[in-house]
Amino acid sequence: MNIPMVDLQGQYKRLKSEIDTEIQKVLNTSSYINGPAVQEFASDMEKYLDVKHVIPCANGTDALQVAMMGLGLKPGDEVITTSFTFIATAEVIALLGLTPVLVDVLEDTMNIDPEAIKKAITDKTKAIVPVHLFGQVANMDEIMAIAKAHNLFVIEDNAQAIGANYTFANGDTKKAGTIGNVGCTSFFPSKNLGAYGDGGAIFTNDDELAAQLKVIVNHGMTVRYYHDYVGVNSRLDSMQAAVLKVKLPHLDEFAKARNFAANYYNTAFADCEKITTPITASFTDHVYHQYTMKLHNVDRDALQQHLFDKGIANAVYYPVPLHLQKAYQDPRYTAGDFPVTEKLSAEVMSLPMHTEFTEEQLKYVTDAVLEFIKK
Numbered sequence: 385m386n387i388p389m390v391d392l393q394g395q396y397k398r399l400k401s402e403i404d405t406e407i408q409k410v411l412n413t414s415s416y417i418n419g420p421a422v423q424e425f426a427s428d429m430e431k432y433l434d435v436k437h438v439i440p441c442a443n444g445t446d447a448l449q450v451a452m453m454g455l456g457l458k459p460g461d462e463v464i465t466t467s468f469t470f471i472a473t474a475e476v477i478a479l480l481g482l483t484p485v486l487v488d489v490l491e492d493t494m495n496i497d498p499e500a501i502k503k504a505i506t507d508k509t510k511a512i513v514p515v516h517l518f519g520q521v522a523n524m525d526e527i528m529a530i531a532k533a534h535n536l537f538v539i540e541d542n543a544q545a546i547g548a549n550y551t552f553a554n555g556d557t558k559k560a561g562t563i564g565n566v567g568c569t570s571f572f573p574s575k576n577l578g579a580y581g582d583g584g585a586i587f588t589n590d591d592e593l594a595a596q597l598k599v600i601v602n603h604g605m606t607v608r609y610y611h612d613y614v615g616v617n618s619r620l621d622s623m624q625a626a627v628l629k630v631k632l633p634h635l636d637e638f639a640k641a642r643n644f645a646a647n648y649y650n651t652a653f654a655d656c657e658k659i660t661t662p663i664t665a666s667f668t669d670h671v672y673h674q675y676t677m678k679l680h681n682v683d684r685d686a687l688q689q690h691l692f693d694k695g696i697a698n699a700v701y702y703p704v705p706l707h708l709q710k711a712y713q714d715p716r717y718t719a720g721d722f723p724v725t726e727k728l729s730a731e732v733m734s735l736p737m738h739t740e741f742t743e744e745q746l747k748y749v750t751d752a753v754l755e756f757i758k759k
């Protein structure tokens with residue numbers, strides 16, 4: 385058997401007639417940039433997320449950069465984020481000349497530690513960037529309370545948890561990415577809501593900020609060829625919007641399929657002391673962008689090879705914490721500074737996760753893992 389990390393082929397085959405029709409519509413109108421498909425998708429997404437503004441852009445990294453530009457963050461401003469994330473989060477902070485301030489994560493959820501955020505705040509802190517890692521939402525009750533107390537912006541990196549629901553302590557619920565001042569997501573093909581190329585979007589309920597973000601993604605242009613701001617060129621193209629428009633109504637069903645696979649894995653590994661299966665915090669549901677387990681006293685490299693030999697894809701997200709990346713070396717940080725992140729980097733391993741599994745395939749994966757672990 386051959387089990388890829390994501391089964392984009394299988395999902396396309398299932399949705400082929402709908403997707404082909406929408407792509408053909410774009411071809412028929414030849415409206416490739418800012419065409420009707422883009423507006424329709426943005427408006428569908430606003431309804432789905434229950435958020436006032438969805439601003440499509442070229443990718444998730446741009447979404448983060450444009451959000452920070454739109455909030456007026458300036459060189460020297462400190463932005464607090466997690467040391468355990470994909471590089472894009474810190475990359476845009478560095479590119480804008482802002483100062484990334486890294487903090488550790490919680491061992492159970494692997495999401496940013498609110499207590500660590502509190503300790504990292506200085507009079508230069510301007511924003512917090514929680515990353516809803518692997519598909520569950522960080523503790524937004526606490527993060528929003530900290531932000532309020534210190535007058536900070538909250539920029540949610542929601543590239544991995546699109547469609548997840550967050551339940552506040554008072555019982556209210558909101559979609560991930562619509563809780564802070566601004567939310568950012570990616571439509572990279574392997575993300576939960578994936579295009580057939582690059583794509584991204586920014587969400588906000590703030591009218592003024594939305595207007596600013598729309599200007600920034602379009603070269604800082606307010607009136608055609610009049611540029612009031614330095615902007616960027618960051619667009620979602622109509623072909624991608626057509627694909628996303630078809631997939632959006634399936635997003636909740638995708639999350640169910642991912643949960644089915646995760647539950648299968650969890651059950652299979654329940655009695656295995658060498659594996660800690662993912663934990664979902666009480667205030668969030670999990671959309672399993674990744675199924676990331678922790679290994680104890682297991683030779684991870686050898687397990688990875690064992691699975692590769694059986695045609696089973698697997699990966700380590702992420703093997704090197706941000707503060708130990710070569711490009712991000714910083715005299716403020718050294719090995720040992722973020723012990724939970726460093727421990728997780730050594731322990732985690734992600735198994736194939738997508739929307740198209742059969743039970744037979746899941747059994748093949750779990751049997752192969754257990755065969756190695758129990759040896």
Ligand SMILES: *Cc1c(COP(=O)(O)O)cnc(C)c1O
Nearest residue numbers: 443444445470472543570571572
């Ligand atoms: C994928 C991802 C991004 C970047 O998205 P792109 O569309 O690839 O630019 C940012 N943050 C996180 C956490 C991601 O997983």
